Amino acid sequence: EIVMTQSPAALSVSPGERATLSCRASQSLSSNLAWYQEKPGQAPRLLIFGASTRATGIPARFSGSGSGTEFTLTISSLQSEDFAVYYCQQYNNWPLTFGQGTKLDIK
Amino acid sequence: QVQLVQSGAEVKKPGASVKVSCKASGYTFSYAMHWVRQAPGQRLEWMGWINAGNTNTKYSPKFQGRVTITRDTSASTAYMELSSLRPEDTAVYYCARGIENLDVLTGYRLYYFDYWGQGTLVTVSS
Numbered sequence: 001e002i003v004m005t006q007s008p009a010a011l012s013v014s015p016g017e018r019a020t021l022s023c024r025a026s027q028s029l030s031s032n033l034a035w036y037q038e039k040p041g042q043a044p045r046l047l048i049f050g051a052s053t054r055a056t057g058i059p060a061r062f063s064g065s066g067s068g069t070e071f072t073l074t075i076s077s078l079q080s081e082d083f084a085v086y087y088c089q090q091y092n093n094w095p096l097t098f099g100q101g102t103k104l105d106i107k
Numbered sequence: 108q109v110q111l112v113q114s115g116a117e118v119k120k121p122g123a124s125v126k127v128s129c130k131a132s133g134y135t136f137s138y139a140m141h142w143v144r145q146a147p148g149q150r151l152e153w154m155g156w157i158n159a160g161n162t163n164t165k166y167s168p169k170f171q172g173r174v175t176i177t178r179d180t181s182a183s184t185a186y187m188e189l190s191s192l193r194p195e196d197t198a199v200y201y202c203a204r205g206i207e208n209l210d211v212l213t214g215y216r217l218y219y220f221d222y223w224g225q226g227t228l229v230t231v232s233s
Contacts, residue, residue: 001168030210030212032208032210032217034219034220036151036220042225043201043223043224043225043226044151044201044203044220044223045223046219046220046221046222049206049208049219050208055221087150087151089151089219089220091208091217091218091219092210092213092215092217093215093217094165094217095153095167095168095169096141096153096217096218097153098150098151098152098153099150100150101150
């Protein structure tokens with residue numbers, strides 16, 4: 001099973017600032033990585049697939065990068081609605097696995 | 108618009124089974140459907156999937172033997188049944204529409220998820 005490790009576990013950032021979230025895989029994923037945003041009481045929302053392709057309707061302030069085992073989600077200028085938990089998910093091998101999440105909150 | 112609407116919360120005793128439904132609308136019911144759960148304070152955990160033709164399923168080794176995923180194409184509904192419930196199965200269970208990705212290097216077809224149901228809380232308690 002591919003183990004996904006996200007860092008940091010929690011991140012405090014002021015609105016308007018930049019946030020950088022990391023995701024590391026225990027083995028190479030090529031670019032088979034997705035990012036999701038989850039808010040309390042809501043289902044996860046797809047942000048990024050293929051490591052760097054924004055899903056439909058996702059604002060340009062969200063960007064993904066990386067390949068192999070190291071990936072990054074960057075939110076360029078945080079808006080109030082961006083404070084949430086973010087998960088990465090690998091789809092390079094079965095079983096599909098998720099990171100433990102990074103909680104992004106307001107500083 | 109695409110919607111996945113799940114059945115309501117359940118409370119079950121240890122050893123019982125639970126069956127959660129997921130009704131799809133707004134698209135042709137021809138995508139793979141996956142089930143993912145999230146226990147309190149834990150990461151999302153993939154449980155298994157069923158293909159569009161209702162001919163193929165795959166389960167996480169963790170749940171193999173306890174989970175059964177089915178679908179009724181005529182009703183645009185997928186189902187997840189989990190048996191031999193234990194307190195640690197207390198979680199929110201989600202259905203999620205799978206988008207297939209073909210890795211040209213390995214030939215593997217795996218999935219990420221573009222739409223999710225609202226979640227169903229299953230509580231297992233004596």
